[in-house]
Amino acid sequence: MISIRELSRAFGAQQVLRGVTMDLAPGTIHGLVGANGAGKTTLINCLFGLDTGYTGHVQETSGQAIRQVTGLLPYEPFFYPKITGREYLAFCLQARRQPVVDFSAWNQLLELPLEQYAEEYSAGMKKKLALLALLVQDFRYLILDEPFNGLDLGTNLLLKEILLRLRQRGTGILLTSHLLGTLTETCDEITLLAGGIVQRHYLAADFGNLATDLLDTLYQDKLAQITRLLP
Numbered sequence: 001m002i003s004i005r006e007l008s009r010a011f012g013a014q015q016v017l018r019g020v021t022m023d024l025a026p027g028t029i030h031g032l033v034g035a036n037g038a039g040k041t042t043l044i045n046c047l048f049g050l051d052t053g054y055t056g057h058v059q060e061t062s063g064q065a066i067r068q069v070t071g072l073l074p075y076e077p078f079f080y081p082k083i084t085g086r087e088y089l090a091f092c093l094q095a096r097r098q099p100v101v102d103f104s105a106w107n108q109l110l111e112l113p114l115e116q117y118a119e120e121y122s123a124g125m126k127k128k129l130a131l132l133a134l135l136v137q138d139f140r141y142l143i144l145d146e147p148f149n150g151l152d153l154g155t156n157l158l159l160k161e162i163l164l165r166l167r168q169r170g171t172g173i174l175l176t177s178h179l180l181g182t183l184t185e186t187c188d189e190i191t192l193l194a195g196g197i198v199q200r201h202y203l204a205a206d207f208g209n210l211a212t213d214l215l216d217t218l219y220q221d222k223l224a225q226i227t228r229l230l231p
């Protein structure tokens with residue numbers, strides 16, 4: 001299990017995370033929600049070790065290094081210039097000292113032009129390529145920052161199916177999304193971040209309350225403002 005305890009992160013005077021505690025268990029899909037700027041990407045960066053300026057504890061409880069067993073889909077995947085999709089996939093595998101496998105079966109699903117330069121891909125194709133690089137590896141955990149964002153409708157459905165399969169096979173998946181329906185259809189648990197803290201953990205039975213909580217509690221004043229603006 002990946003355990004996050006009392007994680008805090010500030011940027012200058014701005015305290016973004018204030019003692020966040022949550023777990024990611026193998027064989028579960030855990031959603032992370034919160035308003036723009038709530039600190040989801042910051043949490044992910046700390047969790048994956050891309051950002052080390054935090055206090056608190058992040059560990060894989062069986063003692064494995066998180067980066068060894070975890071694949072990360074960043075919010076905006078980065079690609080070196082003049083590298084083809086196929087070269088990028090091979091590079092990702094070689095960087096982890098894994099054999100370069102045949103990508104064609106996976107690519108039948110995602111239909112990427114693998115001989116084309118990745119930097120010339122559309123935004124959605126770039127996301128697909130970064131996803132493909134994770135799917136061809138065998139990670140114990142996946143951290144996916146907005147995986148559905150920018151994907152076409154068909155690929156959204158495929159990705160949902162893939163995530164459910166991976167969960168069945170024991171992968172622990174942490175994902176952020178602003179698409180409530182997608183989250184409630186896939187997640188076992190959803191954590192709501194607000195004001196730098198965990199506002200609430202929701203289990204599947206409570207998902208019905210999530211939209212109500214978001215709209216009624218957190219945005220009550222904004223709903224009133226809409227009524228004032230559009231009487």
Ligand SMILES: Nc1ncnc2c1ncn2[C@@H]1O[C@H](COP(=O)(O)OP(=O)(O)OP(=O)(O)O)[C@@H](O)[C@H]1O
Nearest residue numbers: 011014016034035036037038039040041042043075
């Ligand atoms: N490197 C940084 N330096 C300064 N401030 C930062 C840095 N990274 C993030 N922040 C600030 O931390 C806050 C949280 O940002 P973060 O990207 O984690 O939010 P988020 O929940 O992922 O938002 P979104 O839903 O818009 O992607 C924001 O106010 C952001 O400006």
